[in-house]
Amino acid sequence: MWLIMTLAAAVITTAVWYIKSPNDKYKLGFLSLMFWGASIMWLVDHVIAYLQEGGEFLEINQDATLLGISVIIFGLLVWEIVLLASDPKGVIKKALTK
Amino acid sequence: MACFLVVAGEAVVTTVVQKTVEKKEKQQGIKADNTSGISWGRKLGWLNKMLWGGTALLALEHVWHGEVVPWWPFLTAMENPDDIAPMLHEMATIGTAMAITVTAIWAVMVLIADAKFKSSARANNIGAGA
Numbered sequence: 001m002w003l004i005m006t007l008a009a010a011v012i013t014t015a016v017w018y019i020k021s022p023n024d025k026y027k028l029g030f031l032s033l034m035f036w037g038a039s040i041m042w043l044v045d046h047v048i049a050y051l052q053e054g055g056e057f058l059e060i061n062q063d064a065t066l067l068g069i070s071v072i073i074f075g076l077l078v079w080e081i082v083l084l085a086s087d088p089k090g091v092i093k094k095a096l097t098k
Numbered sequence: 099m100a101c102f103l104v105v106a107g108e109a110v111v112t113t114v115v116q117k118t119v120e121k122k123e124k125q126q127g128i129k130a131d132n133t134s135g136i137s138w139g140r141k142l143g144w145l146n147k148m149l150w151g152g153t154a155l156l157a158l159e160h161v162w163h164g165e166v167v168p169w170w171p172f173l174t175a176m177e178n179p180d181d182i183a184p185m186l187h188e189m190a191t192i193g194t195a196m197a198i199t200v201t202a203i204w205a206v207m208v209l210i211a212d213a214k215f216k217s218s219a220r221a222n223n224i225g226a227g228a
Contacts, residue, residue, distance in 0.1 A: 002159065033144060034151025040203060041105060041152040041196040042159075048192050067162050074158050075151070 001060050003042040005068030009075065010035035025088045031079040038071070099165055099175045099185040102156035104193030105200065109149035116142035136208075136215055145204040152200065 013032035020028060050057050058064075087093055120139035128137050160166040165174055175185035 006155065030147050030151075033147035034155070037148030037150075037152030037200060038155035040148070040200050041102070041156055044196045044199050045101065045192055048195060067159060070162065071155050071158060075155055078151070078154055 001058060001064035002068035002071050003039065003046055004058065005065075006035055006042065006071055006075075007039045009072050010039050027079065027083055027086070027088075030082060031075065034075055034078065038075070099181070099188045100160070100173050101188055101193035101196060102153050102160065104189050105149055105156070105197050106153045108197045108201070109146060109153055112142060112149060113146050116146055136211055141208050141211070144207060145201065148200050148204060149197075152196075 010032055013028060013035055017024065017028040017032050020026075046057060084092060116139060119142060123137050123139050128134075157166060166172060167174055171177065173185065175181040
């Protein structure tokens, strides 16, 4: 389930990045690449596990859904930290020098 | 178990390579998106974002499943000698496959970006010449 949710996050953030492009002031390119990286890695993991062990390709239950939500929140958190650290609008700098 | 560590290892190497390349490009006066093409520093930046981002999110999944813990030896598989061999096997198979796939997709991305850049530069030259 977390694979599907991360993949959805990657597709949505890529669409938003494209709409806002060429301006990438808010580092949406970074956010989408982060979700794409994780999606590719989980896809490989799921495919190999399916080929080796069989069974269900996707785990669909409450725990897997909660993990998917946590992964997206964590990805957004990492992006937000990077965004605030780079401070492209200079908001933090202005607030600190007030 | 610890497959994401292989990708993390690759990310460390590619980050060092990116920093070195960027330093050289800065000395040569090459900008991130100059007229002769997209700089390698920028292209390696895409790969690093995918590798580090994937590593961070997979690390969270491993913590969620109890495979990574905040105390020594950090990997639960390391606590039991019987689990060490399967963990290393998983790293060698799944971890390597993950790293190769991400890198291969990045290589395709670079080829497409370069082709797009060249075609748009050619169109601009024709437009400017007309």
